[in-house]
Amino acid sequence: MDQQTFNLLMLAWIALAILLMPVQLFVTAPYGRHASRRWGPVIGNRLGWVIMEIVSPVALLAAFLWGGIPDTGVIWVCVALWIAHYMHRAIVFPLRIRTSGKHIPVAIVLSAVAFNSINGWANGFYLGSGWGGYPPGWGSDPRFIIGIAVFLAGAAINLWADGELIALRKHRESHYTIPHGGLFEKVSCPNHLGEIIEWCGFAIACWNLPALAFAVWTAANLIPRALSHHRWYAREFPDYPANRKALVPYVL
Numbered sequence: 001m002d003q004q005t006f007n008l009l010m011l012a013w014i015a016l017a018i019l020l021m022p023v024q025l026f027v028t029a030p031y032g033r034h035a036s037r038r039w040g041p042v043i044g045n046r047l048g049w050v051i052m053e054i055v056s057p058v059a060l061l062a063a064f065l066w067g068g069i070p071d072t073g074v075i076w077v078c079v080a081l082w083i084a085h086y087m088h089r090a091i092v093f094p095l096r097i098r099t100s101g102k103h104i105p106v107a108i109v110l111s112a113v114a115f116n117s118i119n120g121w122a123n124g125f126y127l128g129s130g131w132g133g134y135p136p137g138w139g140s141d142p143r144f145i146i147g148i149a150v151f152l153a154g155a156a157i158n159l160w161a162d163g164e165l166i167a168l169r170k171h172r173e174s175h176y177t178i179p180h181g182g183l184f185e186k187v188s189c190p191n192h193l194g195e196i197i198e199w200c201g202f203a204i205a206c207w208n209l210p211a212l213a214f215a216v217w218t219a220a221n222l223i224p225r226a227l228s229h230h231r232w233y234a235r236e237f238p239d240y241p242a243n244r245k246a247l248v249p250y251v252l
């Protein structure tokens, strides 16, 4: 594939994320607290997470190595960050969640497999293609340094918030309670906020279209999800703190 075709595909992929975001505002993906049996057959939640997420680092690595082994060190940093995030999401996160008796629709798992395959492939392919043309000094470019710092800050927020949510349940419990402390006093979903910040940082550090596409898709998935979580909390808990926002402190 030539670079122009690839770029056009990426622009179309970004446009699709933007077009589908309003749909996601009205149709909440049926997993976790929004799980529904109306979406067809289901599988265990933990297994679902492993299957959905493991394809991403596999697709990225396969596409990356397909084009040979680039000798630019910063590219390896980007690859390593992606793999670290997804090894955590595909293995550590599913092992940690307290998800006893919970299920996820196969339709959601299959759509996430497609989503993660496309994004993993596109990012790996581009980073391995040499099209980025990263100069030898890219490691000290402000975009790379700021991008990595933003990525790490987002990852820290995401990991902390997911850890707090998981700790709300004991082994074999499956009920929900109101989270408190830190960023939870300001927003309902700091884990989603952290994830969006993380992939914006990745896009800044990589400064390319597939990384931008993934940041846009992450926001298009998680802004509507955070809004639905927030509405759900307000509906389920009459004493839910009224000053809390859904995703962005004081704003949204």
Ligand code: NDP
Pocket: 031, 032, 033, 097, 098, 099, 102, 158, 162, 165, 166, 168, 169, 175, 176, 177, 178, 179, 191, 192, 195, 217, 218, 219, 221, 222, 225
């Ligand atoms: P949630 O916040 O819905 O859930 C995270 C975990 O905490 C789940 O195990 C959930 O249980 C549990 N939990 C959440 N709230 C409570 C509560 N109030 N009381 C008790 N337990 C609770 O996160 P998501 O499932 O939406 O996402 C999981 C991770 O995946 C996040 O880090 C998110 O950022 C990331 N993600 C990334 C996407 C992307 O496009 N890049 C898309 C989707 C998710 P249960 O499952 O039973 O609700």
